[in-house]
Amino acid sequence: MGVLVENLKKQFNTSHGSHAAVRSVNFEIPDGSLSALLGPSGSGKSTILRMIGGLETPDSGEIYLNGEKVTHLPIQKRGIGFVFQNYALFRQMKVKDNIAFGLQIQKKSDQETQQRVEELLELLSLQGLGERYPHQLSGGQRQRVALARALAPQPKVLLLDEPFGAIDAKIREELREWLRRLHDDIHVTSVFVTHDQEEALEICDQIIVLNQGQVEQAGSPESIYNHPKTEFVANFVGSMNILPAKYQDGVLQMGPYTFSQNHWENFEEGDEIKVFFRPQDIYLSSKPNAYALQATLTRVSFLGINMKVELLSEEGSRFFAIIPHYIYHREKLHEGARISYQIEEISYINTRLGKEIKKLVVADYEI
Numbered sequence: 001m002g003v004l005v006e007n008l009k010k011q012f013n014t015s016h017g018s019h020a021a022v023r024s025v026n027f028e029i030p031d032g033s034l035s036a037l038l039g040p041s042g043s044g045k046s047t048i049l050r051m052i053g054g055l056e057t058p059d060s061g062e063i064y065l066n067g068e069k070v071t072h073l074p075i076q077k078r079g080i081g082f083v084f085q086n087y088a089l090f091r092q093m094k095v096k097d098n099i100a101f102g103l104q105i106q107k108k109s110d111q112e113t114q115q116r117v118e119e120l121l122e123l124l125s126l127q128g129l130g131e132r133y134p135h136q137l138s139g140g141q142r143q144r145v146a147l148a149r150a151l152a153p154q155p156k157v158l159l160l161d162e163p164f165g166a167i168d169a170k171i172r173e174e175l176r177e178w179l180r181r182l183h184d185d186i187h188v189t190s191v192f193v194t195h196d197q198e199e200a201l202e203i204c205d206q207i208i209v210l211n212q213g214q215v216e217q218a219g220s221p222e223s224i225y226n227h228p229k230t231e232f233v234a235n236f237v238g239s240m241n242i243l244p245a246k247y248q249d250g251v252l253q254m255g256p257y258t259f260s261q262n263h264w265e266n267f268e269e270g271d272e273i274k275v276f277f278r279p280q281d282i283y284l285s286s287k288p289n290a291y292a293l294q295a296t297l298t299r300v301s302f303l304g305i306n307m308k309v310e311l312l313s314e315e316g317s318r319f320f321a322i323i324p325h326y327i328y329h330r331e332k333l334h335e336g337a338r339i340s341y342q343i344e345e346i347s348y349i350n351t352r353l354g355k356e357i358k359k360l361v362v363a364d365y366e367i
Contacts, residue, residue, distance in 0.1 A: 001067055002189030003029040003052060003157060008061035010047055021047045022058075023213040029206065031066065032187040034180070036200035039210035040236070045193045046161055048210070052191065053080045053159050066156050066189075076105075078157075081150030081188075085162040088146065089134040095145050096121070096130035102153040120148040123182070140171040147179075151186070158190040164199070176203050197237045201225060209233050230355050234276050234347070241319040245273040245348070254346065259360070266353060276347040276357060279308070282321035284341040286331040291342040300328075300335055309333065311341065 010022040022044045029035045037045035050056040052063055054075035063071045070078050081102075082088075089098050096117050103113040121127055124144045134142055143163055150158060163179075164172040180203040183190060194200055200207050201221045208218040209232075217229045228234035235242065245254045247267045252259045254275045285291060298318075299310040307328040310320045321341070333339065346360045 001028060001064065002031040002033060003035075003191060004062075004064040005048070005052070006062045006064075008048065008051060008063070009059045010044075010051060010056060011059055021213050022051070025061070025210075025213070025215055027208050027215055027218050029189060029191060031189055033205040034183045034190045034192060034203065035206040035208065036192045036194055036204040037210060038194055038197060038200045038207050038237070040195055042212075043210040044213040045195075045210050049159050049161055049191060049193050052157070053082060054078050079155050081153065081155035081158045083143070083146050083150050083158070083160045083163045085165040089142060089149070091134055093133075094130065095126065095132050095134070095137070098134070098145055099130075099148045099152050101149060106153055116152055120152060123185070124148045125178075138171070139167045140175055143167065143175060144178075147182075151188070155188065158188050160190065160192045162193055162195070172199075179203060201237070207237075209237065211236075227359075228276075228347075228357055230357060231274065231276075231349060234357060239279050239320075239322065241275075241277050241279060243275040243317055243319065245275050247271040247273060247350075254348070257343075257346070267350065268352070271353075272351050274349045274351065276349075277319075277343050277345055279320050279322040281345040282311075282319075282323075282341055282343050284309075284311075284321060284323065284331070284333075284339045286333060286337060286339055288338065288340050291340040293341050293343075295339055295341055297333055297335060297337045297339055300333075307333075311339070 005025055005027050008022055008025040012019050012021055025044070025048060037048060039045045047056060051058050054070070054073065058071065062069060065078060090101070093101070099117045099120055100113050103116055117130070121130055124147060126141065126144055126148065129137065129141065134145065137145065164175050167175065176199055192204060204221060206218065207221055207224045209216045209224060211232045217224060217233045224233065225238050228237060231242070234240045243254070245252060248269065252267070252273060254273070283291060288294065293313065295311040295313045297309050298312050301308040303322070305325050306322050307325055308320055308322050310318065312318055347357045348360060349355060349357055
């Protein structure tokens with residue numbers, strides 16, 4: 001066990017009253033893993049990270065690091081390394097002195113300190129930059145120095161709070177790939193706060209999705225993306241089509257699909273349904289008989305290797321598909337084109353029965 005959080009709560013008092021930032025949060029992060037706290041602004045992810053690190057005190061609940069309860073332990077006794085979005089480097093210190101700072105606090109010998117600094121300069125591809133000052137570095141280099149400084153005292157747990165938020169998109173992409181490789185080398189338990197779902201999916205072993213101070217879902221990137229449990233997760237992690245439907249006269253009409261009564265033992269007349277399907281789960285063709293369903297292509301957006309196409313089905317539903325660029329051109333598609341299509345994966349929520357998403361077996365549909 002790397003990090004264990006039990007029933008964590010935190011409330012802040014403001015001029016407008018009290019605000020519950022974290023509400024009864026529970027999760028576990030395996031030892032040696034790289035895990036993400038993923039959620040929009042105000043979801044509580046940074047507050048949770050700060051409580052793990054000892055920068056905030058929880059109102060209630062417990063925090064364990066490597067099996068040791070640290071809920072009320074001082075920061076310096078937790079064995080934590082921090083990396084922040086704004087680097088937080090000492091501007092008046094050279095790179096090598098920034099990295100050595102934590103080692104000097106630990107009263108390591110000059111020889112040990114120098115050796116560790118040299119190791120980290122090489123590990124983080126900062127060779128030759130030890131004598132420079134932070135203002136002489138690029139944003140990506142400064143963030144690597146911040147990471148080196150956090151790793152220097154060999155922390156039990158590394159906490160990263162939006163570490164790439166202040167860096168431009170191209171360097172950000174390179175840094176997250178680099179962070180994943182680095183983690184695979186050093187295997188320190190790491191908790192990574194981000195609002196970028198693509199970032200979390202790409203580099204993390206586990207994702208904990210937060211919304212309004214609560215955990216919506218926790219699991220591997222694949223399970224979070226392919227099997228979202230709530231509407232929030234489905235809509236926040238990746239792109240999703242969401243259509244309304246209603247159960248009437250023993251039949252559920254889901255856009256172009258009709259499901260007969262034997263599928264819906266617990267449904268009641270008039271139940272409001274929400275239908276979910278990923279834009280990548282739609283097959284389409286310019287041939288009218290290639291698939292059973294018909295639609296008009298109303299808008300096209302270029303996404304690089306993919307194309308995003310908006311569709312208007314015959315019965316009036318609007319949704320979008322994402323298809324490879326080569327398929328778009330192979331099928332000679334264009335705005336206004338009539339196409340046939342098939343949806344491969346469909347999920348739904350019956351709002352009366354709860355908020356958990358359930359899968360449909362598409363092979364059972366009737367058209």
